[in-house]
Amino acid sequence: MAEVCPSEEKTEPFTTEELQARLQGSIHVDEFDDVRQDTVPLDALIVEEDHHKQGIRILVRPLTRNRSVSPGNDNVQWLALRAEVADLQQSKSRVLAVTQTSKDINFSIRIPQGDEEDRPPLWSELYYNPSGDGLILWNRSDVPIILTRVSPPIPETGAIFGQDINPGGTQELSPGSWRINIYTTPVLDFRILEKRPAxxxxxxxxxxxxxxxxxxxxxxxxxxxxxxxxxxxxxxxxxxxxxxxxxxxxxxxxxxxxxxxxxxxxxxxxxxxxxxxxxxxxxxxxxxxxxxxxxxxxxxxxxxxxxxxxxxxxxxxxxxxxxxxxxxxxxxxxxxxxxxxxxxxxxxxxxxxxxxxxxxxxxxxxxxxxxxxxxxxxxxxxxxxxxxxxxxxxxxxHVDGKDLAAGGVWREPATELFMGDRQDALRILRDITGALNFVHEKGRIHNDIKPANILYSRDRGAVLCDFGLSTSTKDPATNGGTPYYVPPEFFAHKLRGPASDVWALGVTMLYVLRKIAFPEARGRKGHPKQLYWKIADLHRRHHYANRPSSAAAQMHQWLAEVNEAKAHLNPRDRIEFLVLQMLTPNPGNRITMKIAKIELSKEKPAGGNAVGRVSDAGKSK
Missing domain, CATH: 3.30.200.20 (Phosphorylase Kinase; domain 1)
Structure with missing residues (x-):
């Protein structure tokens, strides 16, 4: 299995705008007047053991005529449940049952504004907590919602009655029944079930x-x-x-x-x-x-x-x-x-x-x-x-190899320099160039190329990992990543694309070629030349003087150091010349991974065939 890169990462979180860019599917729920008029409390409905085995986590009862929920898949189904105290002649209550499978991180509720209702639409997302039975409610609506706990209060936390959740606000919800109102209009009842424990x-x-x-x-x-x-x-x-x-x-x-x-x-x-x-x-x-x-x-x-x-x-x-x-x-x-x-x-x-x-x-x-x-x-x-x-x-x-930042394996702790030789550098450059060319041909950007995200052994070669910040080439530029590998075009114009991965690989190769020490070492407290900034701060200015932020000044200093290291690359050496082209400031003139792959195919390994040997596992089809 893919080995997750062990080094401690300084990775920027997603912004709210990036999170909102993730699209959710939706389905429309047909009209069920009997559902809207059902007065049986959700807490009174009997949930059978078979329902728990299905992984059902939420029971939902829309209280409006116009309603829809997402995601639009088989994880949402109508159930007819009998109340615990109901007689056999009483009809069962119909509710939407939401199942959490191994692919579901949340459940999104969207209820549009009805013609007959004087209220705005509702958009709330319920995120499952991986460490417990509770859920996190996130109000994505443009107006506040009123959240009320319908179940008896929880002794250790107390009841929640009529609590306003502002737009963008969140609230922790424990198992039990809850109601969402917009203004004075009841919109939705839902019941959170405890998950089956491992x-x-x-x-x-x-x-x-x-x-x-x-x-x-x-x-x-x-x-x-x-x-x-x-x-x-x-x-x-x-x-x-x-x-x-x-x-x-x-x-x-x-x-x-x-x-x-x-x-x-x-x-x-x-x-x-x-x-x-x-x-x-x-x-x-x-x-x-x-x-x-x-x-x-x-x-x-x-x-x-x-x-x-x-x-x-x-x-x-x-x-x-x-x-x-x-x-x-x-x-x-x-x-x-x-x-x-x-x-x-x-x-x-x-x-x-x-x-x-x-x-x-x-x-x-x-x-x-x-x-x-x-x-x-x-x-x-x-x-x-x-x-x-x-x-x-x-x-x-599982890749039997350590990442390039692993201390004592590929990184000398005392000097922070790479411990491999030229053949290691060639193999790493060849393998990761091939991987990035494949990623870019798929229309994607990795966004976090760095030594800690490259696993390497001389038997297997170099393997790229950690796609948690990857985006499509059509997506807006992300603030994610590690600052030392962010390209100058993001600094100047907030642009990122496949060429950004190429720049990041160029900086990584400066380390692999021992032209610079391990970049992340500069961010540690006590480093004699400490240098660290947040990517999200690069385009912020001091409100009182409209001056560039400290992050911009530090990145300017770092780019100057990268430029100085470039001066020590030998343009007559094929590997170093390719790295030099990866670090071209203008992304339009920067070498592509496709061309670099072709050029590297001309480089012959010295001393045996170790460079050309790769594992059969996981080869592209």
Whole structure:
């Protein structure tokens, strides 16, 4: 599986405008007057165990004549549910049931303005929290909405009655029923259901160990439930969860056996040697320890096992480790899990809105990386096997190589210089040029070419990874990326395109050719020549003097240093001459990856055929 780059990244978040640029599909919901006039509380409707197995997370009851919801796919269906206290003669209540699959990061509600209703349209998005049962509501409407909790108040947080959510505002929502009003008009009722918890198979000796204060033994079946709430749900959880546990949810059943790629896959293995322990809260794939196996419930291919092996890297934004996946047979993969501060996980001085935005931002990063890399099949691009939006995880080909920023492997910690030789430089340039040419021919831009996003070994060669900031060539220029690799045309005219990737590869090659030290080292505190700025600040000016920002001054200094390093490139050396052309200031005159690929095909490797040897895995079709 693709190895996620282990180095700590200084990557800009998406702006609100970039997030809003992501299009959502929508479907129109037919008129159902009986739905609009139904007065049975959503809390009273019985949700069967089979509904939970489907992954249903939200029940929706529109309260207006004109209504539509998105996304427009099979994840939205009408259900007829009977109330808990209803007699058999009473008709069932019809509600929209929203299922969260492994591809869904959110559910978007769009209700247009009706001819008979004096209210503006509603647009709200409900983002799933990967670390719990709750959702994050984001008001995308042009007017405030009034959010009211219909269910009984939550003891530890109190009730929410008539709270205004301004345009662009967010709110954390716990399981239960809620109502949205615009002005005085009720527009929508919805009920959030608790998600099916993942379970964890842990070795019996690990489960018996008293050294783990965060776990407690429940039985000897060998599963641990990841629960979202801080209290011990095993003893005092909601009636819904207690009922499901009493029915033995999570135990092996014949109907949970699935077939993948012609192979029979069982939900659990080695049960006799494992135990079940409960964790009060957390994220299943972040809590799992080495040699433990997480069982992820779901329908069809959304149900799988993941056995954790070795940690590769941990940053503030992600955790990367190797694992065995029940649907990727006979192969070690790399797992990348995006972290969120999430509701309740921030520091004491963190505003709730900041944690809400973090969930939204990371969810959109996951979606962008998944979609961008899903169909990229090239020998020098990490292959994506799949992903799970429920945990913001990506499952990729494992590349047996470290990134070019790895200290002690390819980067000398004392000098911050690259530790390879000319043949390494040639192989890296040839492989990444081929990968970028393929990406550009697909109409995409990587936007974050740098040493930390290139994995390399002399056996496999160089492999490009991390497409979380990739955009289409038709998209507006993004503020994302790492500042040292941003091209001069963005500084001058806020332009980015395929030529921007070429510039970034040129800067990377200055490091690989030992013309400059590792650029990111300049951003560390205590560096004698510290230099770091935010890309988003480049075009801001001081409000009191209309002067360029400090970011602009620092980037100007950095471009001067790049220009100085260029002066040491030998134009009679084919590799260095290509790098020189990559660093042409005018993007229209800059060499393309297609031409560079042709030129590199003329360069013959010295001393054997190591440069020409590549793995067969993941070759482009």
């Amino acid at each position: 379970t964890l198979l842990v070795p019996r000796e690990s489960a018996d160990s008293s050294s783990n204060p965060d776990t407690s033994l429940i039985n000897s079946l060998g599963k641990r439930s990841f629960l979202a709430d801080a209290d011990d749900e095993a003893s005092n959880g909601t009636p819904e969860k207690r009922a499901r546990r009493e029915e033995g949810e999570g135990e092996h059943r014949d109907d949970e056996v699935i077939v993948f790629d012609g192979q029979l896959i069982l939900p659990f293995s080695n049960v006799a040697n494992t135990k079940e322990v409960a964790v009060s809260n957390g994220h299943a794939l972040l809590e799992i320890q080495k040699d433990e196996t997480a069982f992820i419930p779901g329908r069809g291919l959304d149900q799988y096992q993941l056995t954790r092996r070795e940690q590769i890297a941990v940053t503030s934004a992600s955790s990367v480790f190797t694992a065995e996946h029940s649907q990727v047979l006979d192969s070690i993969i790399t797992v990348k899990v995006l972290k969120t501060r999430g509701p309740g996980n921030g520091s004491a001085d963190t505003r709730p809105q900041d944690t809400h935005r973090d969930v939204i931002r990371q969810a959109d990063v996951w979606l962008r990386e998944y979609r961008n890399q899903e169909e990229l099949r090239h020998e020098s691009i990490v292959r994506l096997y799949g992903g799970d939006a429920r945990y913001l995880s990506l499952y990729m080909e």
